[in-house]
Amino acid sequence: MLDSILLTGATGFVGQAVVRRLVSDGCLLTAVLRHNSSAIDKRVITSQIESLDGDTCWEDSLSGINVVIHCAARVHVMGEEVADPIAAFRKVNVEGTFNLARQAAKAGVRRFIYISSIKVNGESTSPGTLFTAFDIPAPVDPYGVSKMEAERELQALAMQTDMELVIIRPVLVYGPGVKANFLNMLSWLEKGIPLPLGAINNRRSLVALENLVDLISTCISHPAAANQVFLVSDGDDVSTTQLLQHASKFLSKPSLLVPVPSALLSAICYVFGRRSFAQRLCGSLQVDISHTRDLLGWKPPVSLQTALHETVKYYLESKK
Template structure:
């Protein structure tokens, strides 16, 4: 039976991962680690409190006895608990902090370190008809993407020096119940039946990953022997245009899809004027991840379809860990 340690366990991904692992008690024991806030229901599993990634504390005692560490605590956005982060802070948290944690994991006897990175490492967009591959040359443009790429390189170096297995996972935009990101903003638009000038946004394609599919893949990476020292892209396996995202969200929430045609150039100018670069990218650009490597190397397929994941994302009472992960 493997003992898996999950960092960032009071975050959106870490929370769901811990709950999913608890549903497989015959296969795993769980140790949940977090820096602040409450850590789920601590009566059900071991919990440890970690110091800040920026302070390089001693983690050995907290990590001892675990076989695999799944690191979900790195910073995936420019915004922190106390405001916007500069590039120096992103480097301290995502690079220096992550590398220190990996070295402490090795000292504690952990054999596999799984790093949750981001598709932003590959780049902000894919040209029409193209896609990102796990082994594509990374071309990050955002400060976060650059910091995560540097963290990946340093982790690989740690693995080569210590013999600890390093697994890197790059997801695209993650969504699910109560997600607090761009997808959550789109859900609000659909929920309130807002009429939007986006019917012409049908030529782009975007990969997404539902929280259940992502958690299932992370568990697969924790157990599959062939995941060692590999980099993987993960998604739902079906890429959607902006128009189809809105249509499917409306369908799964029993709402009308009130999109009307409007010249895309004017929408883009409006987004630029109000400073919503994230909307500009999501509505008009493509970002497609190829997951064939995950399918071929690990034999993994997304357990939930896109429509199933979209439908679950509307369920406010949905228990994130209730889906039994694929074996």
């Protein structure tokens, strides 16, 4: 018997890919939307809500559902403008998430899959050290704190009810249609702008959109996924310099990377108040996915090289 699945965040970068995968798999899918969208596959049932917070009524949306995949969130943004960021994040990511989960448990939902963030673990790893699913959480920014608090609320609820909980903490997700800093990087490289990023020897874990979606699909019914936390990556870490070199190759552009020492780059960023940017650019963040591999018998279906090539290909075709 096919699972009847409710998906939040269906129009987002990850959510759209989840829709494509589940429709392809023949799942009975209901997508929750705040606004009507012509982008949603016609084979998907849609359900509309006005907001995602502690007061949202999910009764109609949850009718007949046995699995919830919760992708929707107030996401981390650069240049936060609200007066109280942590309160804004908590309203959606903590109160909104717990409200949905509480009503899901009451409605008899069998499994709740929560797409969290590696920011729950922290912002960086020291050389030779990898984040694991069993680390004591150490979030730094309001977004990471809100994700950690949501996880704790969900874990407490799972202990009190029969609803199973699966928590997935992705690292930076990339793939066809990616935006933000990853898209900016491709644009800079395509334009042939010389970048002072040719001597960064950090290590970064990334996860291709296809790999993340495959893990989410696996967790829908895998019995061993119940009440577990999973980290996910491509399993092939790269430095910032290597990532740019690979992308340049797929763009068929020369790699104009000037070998400026990363310590100097970090110092310049600190002077201009861009400490977090320096950390993402020059610092390391690696995850250990052995728990995910071993418990689920799962492995990333696509390599970093293949996924990056597809990302660049989509980027170039979208500009035509």
